[in-house]
Amino acid sequence: MPHPTRQRDLRLDFFRGLGMFIILIAHITGNPWTLWIPARFGFSDATEMFVFCSGMASAVAFGAVFGRAGWLMGTLRILHRIWQVYWVHLGVFFVTLLLMLAINMTGVFPRDEVGALNLYPFITNTGPNLIGLMTLTYVPNYFDILPMYLVILALIPVMMGLARADVRLAFAASLGLWVAATAGLNFPAELWFITPSDRGWYFNPFAWQLVFFTGFALMAGWIPAPPVRRSLVWLAAGIVVLSVPFAWGKIIGQVEVIRDVRQSAAPLFDKTNFGILRFVHFLALAYLAWVAVGPMGARLRQAGWIGEIVALVCRVGQQSLAVFAASMVLARVLGAVLNLAGGGALAALAVNLAGFALIIAVARLAAFFKSQPWKTATARPSPMAADLAPQPEARS
Numbered sequence: 001m002p003h004p005t006r007q008r009d010l011r012l013d014f015f016r017g018l019g020m021f022i023i024l025i026a027h028i029t030g031n032p033w034t035l036w037i038p039a040r041f042g043f044s045d046a047t048e049m050f051v052f053c054s055g056m057a058s059a060v061a062f063g064a065v066f067g068r069a070g071w072l073m074g075t076l077r078i079l080h081r082i083w084q085v086y087w088v089h090l091g092v093f094f095v096t097l098l099l100m101l102a103i104n105m106t107g108v109f110p111r112d113e114v115g116a117l118n119l120y121p122f123i124t125n126t127g128p129n130l131i132g133l134m135t136l137t138y139v140p141n142y143f144d145i146l147p148m149y150l151v152i153l154a155l156i157p158v159m160m161g162l163a164r165a166d167v168r169l170a171f172a173a174s175l176g177l178w179v180a181a182t183a184g185l186n187f188p189a190e191l192w193f194i195t196p197s198d199r200g201w202y203f204n205p206f207a208w209q210l211v212f213f214t215g216f217a218l219m220a221g222w223i224p225a226p227p228v229r230r231s232l233v234w235l236a237a238g239i240v241v242l243s244v245p246f247a248w249g250k251i252i253g254q255v256e257v258i259r260d261v262r263q264s265a266a267p268l269f270d271k272t273n274f275g276i277l278r279f280v281h282f283l284a285l286a287y288l289a290w291v292a293v294g295p296m297g298a299r300l301r302q303a304g305w306i307g308e309i310v311a312l313v314c315r316v317g318q319q320s321l322a323v324f325a326a327s328m329v330l331a332r333v334l335g336a337v338l339n340l341a342g343g344g345a346l347a348a349l350a351v352n353l354a355g356f357a358l359i360i361a362v363a364r365l366a367a368f369f370k371s372q373p374w375k376t377a378t379a380r381p382s383p384m385a386a387d388l389a390p391q392p393e394a395r396s
Contacts, residue, residue: 010297016053017317022046024327029335043269044282055215075157089146128192137191151205181207207274236284322366
């Protein structure tokens with residue numbers, strides 16, 4: 001079985017970075033820019049991009065460990081990553097809660113930001129829900145992507161073990177989990193509420209692992225990359241175009257037939273259980289994007305200002321976990337500011353550009369700390385140290 005090598009792929013970094021910008025826009029409440037993100041024109045959205053690219057990145061980062069050091073060491077590497085992401089998830093929750101409480105306490109902002117995130121159950125019933133938060137049995141909707149990612153990470157050793165015997169077993173397991181998810185397999189999201197709730201995780205990990213392991217399989221070499229053919233390009237373009245009337249709100253609101261068809265086909269593009277139309281639409285978009293950037297992303301390697309923008313987006317994509325965590329916190333604050341400013345076009349422009357600048361800064365800062373500059377830094381003697389240093393004796 002071929003194993004991926006540790007080599008950065010410009011296409012992976014670029015599309016992960018692009019997904020981070022779209023996710024930020026989508027999470028700023030009341031943001032008019034959300035009317036123009038891809039999710040408004042098709043069944044899939046930036047979540048698929050994030051999960052798919054995470055699968056590809058995991059094949060590069062973790063697949064090589066399994067191939068070089070064996071299944072046990074690979075599993076330990078996955079457990080280490082789970083440990084990291086788990087604490088990031090808790091950090092995002094508590095920092096966001098703290099900021100929303102602080103915003104409410106100012107009395108300046110018109111919207112109840114704590115209530116907007118449905119966090120009062122945690123405040124009013126803290127003890128049980130703290131247990132739920134730590135055990136991932138209390139998962140508020142806004143904080144559900146990283147828990148999904150945690151479960152999918154835990155599935156990697158299982159899939160690697162099956163793939164060792166036969167890659168088809170891994171494919172069958174992934175497909176079987178997706179089918180089980182559509183039949184109701186999920187985790188509880190509000191297990192500790194005073195009023196019992198049967199709500200499951202909004203992003204069902206047993207369903208969403210399908211798109212993750214599709215990306216993983218492509219990067220790991222378990223399945224070959226699709227050929228570049230005009231017929232496939234037209235097929236993918238047709239799928240994307242035909243989905244627009246059933247996803248664009250303006251058309252849905254004006255055409256009754258489309259509303260009826262969309263309502264009857266709702267399970268096919270259900271987000272929680274990753275409806276099959278979401279998968280088909282995303283694969284079509286991914287294929288078109290893959291063809292558009294050229295072999296090994298050749299068309300992304302541009303000179304001038306276009307190249308600088310691509311490089312900037314790639315830098316954000318290289319630090320996707322740090323950027324994602326920061327954007328989830330920042331988006332709520334930016335949404336509160338936008339609401340306070342009236343939500344107009346100029347306010348939206350300022351808020352979105354500020355958000356872009358902030359996540360770019362986070363990416364730069366994360367890269368700086370990952371480079372561990374203290375390992376290569378040399379000590380600079382202070383003037384006081386120079387004065388105290390022993391002086392050579394003068395020769396007579």
